[in-house]
Amino acid sequence: MTSNKELQEKRMRGYFIEAASEILKGEGLKAVNVRSVSERAGYSYATLYNYFKDLNELVFICVSGFLNECEAMAAEQSAKHQPGKDRIKSSMKSLAGYFVQYPGIFELCFIERINNPVANQSSAKLIYELVDRITQEDFEHLIRNNIISSQTAKTTTLILKNSMAGLLLHYLNRLQPNDYKTFIANLDEQLTAILA
Amino acid sequence: MTSNKELQEKRMRGYFIEAASEILKGEGLKAVNVRSVSERAGYSYATLYNYFKDLNELVFICVSGFLNECEAMAAEQSAKHQPGKDRIKSSMKSLAGYFVQYPGIFELCFIERINNPVANQSSAKLIYELVDRITQEDFEHLIRNNIISSQTAKTTTLILKNSMAGLLLHYLNRLQPNDYKTFIANLDEQLTAILA
DNA sequence: TTATAAAATTAACAATGTTAATAAAAATAA
DNA sequence: TTATTTTTATTAACATTGTTAATTTTATAA
Structure with missing residues (x-):
């Protein structure tokens, strides 16, 4: 049972979370600051601190x-x-497409430093x-049908998640390679080889 | 031929570069700021701007x-x-060791945003x-002795560089996995599979 | 309706990057 | 050598951003 007070507090947090999410998607992490988020939420900058420990949280x-x-997606x-x-392969391409569409979200998920010890462990995990969850069903299928061993599935997942993160890091953060076409070609080449 | 003026200017830049490098290695990127670098170099903070466009440069x-x-190394x-x-494999482990020893350098090389358009393209490349240069001789050897094809070498390098960046990103930035032993085990598992 | 509690706002401060104005030092010309 | 000019370095100042303190406004209970 949630009291009125809890409901209202939850709503207030929601306004700030929505505002921050919109800015993150539209203008990216560098545009997120206490004042811009609070303004979009319709409150003063100090009000944010009544509902969150700090901006990081x-x-x-x-x-x-x-x-x-x-x-x-x-x-x-x-x-x-x-x-x-x-x-x-198709799921990984979709994942890549999501982060290419919203580079600010990639930055937030993989790059931005976490100062909040609570969010730290849970959100980092x-x-x-993420890749594990997206591919879980398929790997279970492959193991069940004796297409790959359970050990191979574990190793492949590891390489998959690391190489996807690295590919996106290089492209979104350093523009390496510096054209989209090559990036897509590399993505396909990499996935094909890893899943061979 | 370098004039006196050029020599002196080069020296001055060197003092700031050395100071910044030392702080980066010791305390990491977060400890680098105009005032801390200048102080260590033995000059006032504004002097830095006589020799560099800005801190980023x-x-x-x-x-x-x-x-x-x-x-x-x-x-x-x-x-x-x-x-x-x-x-x-051994070179890649050495590379990983370097960045684990100096997480601030990993942050600078792979994570920190580049605002400087000049340093941008050249240093990003x-x-x-980096991985290409470190492994070049070995891949040439493998191709020459018909152990792998030239195409496989290209693909393997791509996966190697991306998966190394991803592995280090997750570990240094998010502490995933959260113990050093597992990190080292993953590194070995990943390298073994990629180079199989 | 008035006293109290809760919530929101404005003011203020600290840290950092950067530029402008001033001072000091060095180089140059008489 | 001394005066002038140019170069270099420093201090002062300002803008931005995160955060906290003080104050005002709003809601609630007697």
Whole structure:
């Protein structure tokens, strides 16, 4: 049972979270600051501190919403394929597409320093295991049908998640390679080889 | 031929570069600011602006020095091995060791935003191709002896560089996995699979 | 309706990057 | 050598951003 007070407080937090999420998606992390978020939420900058320990806490609360959205997008793409390696490939391309569309979210999830010790462990784990969650069903299918061993699945997931993070880091943060076409070609080349 | 003026100017830049490099190695990127660097260099904070466009330019000038040091460390390790896959593995472990020892340098090379358009392209490329340079000799050897094809070498380098960046990003930035032992085990597992 | 509690706002401060104005030092010309 | 000019370095100042303190406004209870 939630009291009136709790409901109101939850709503207030929601206004700030929504404002921060919108700015993150539209203008990226560098545009997020106490004053811009509070203004968009319709309150003064100091009001934010009545509902969040600091700006960092607020920003990291946005993470799980974004991860859900990214997973949903990958799942939607998955629905078009049969379980298996092709579907993993397609899911990873969808994941890459999400972060290319919202570079600010990539920055937040993989790059921005976390000062908040609470959000720290839980959200870091949530991010780290994103690829695991998206590909879990397919890997289980591959193991069940004796296409790959359980050990191979574990190793492949590790390489998959690290190489996706690295690929996106280089491209979004350093523009390496410096054209989109090559980036897409590299993505495909990498996925094909890892899942061979 | 360098004039007196050029020599003196080069020296001055050197003092600031050295100061910034020391802070980067010791306390990391967060401890680098105009005032701390200038103080260590023995000058006032505004003097820095007589020799560098801004703090960003100075900080990114440090990059190539660090990359050289990292390559040298990998080369030293390499000298103990015969050319081939084992040597690539050993070089990559040495590279990982360097960045684990100096997380501030990893942050600078892979994470920190570049605002300087000049340093941008050149230093981004230098960073992106670090793994290529370190492994070049070995891949040439493998191709020459028909152990792998030239195409496989290209793809393997791509996966190697991305998965190393991702592995380090997750570990240094998010403490995933959250113990050193597992990190080292993952590093080995990943390298073994990629170079299989 | 008035006293009290809660919430929101404005004012203020600290840290940092950067520029402008001033001072000091060095170089040059008489 | 001394005066002038140029170069270099420093201090002062300002803008931005995160955060806290003091104050005002709003809601609640007697």
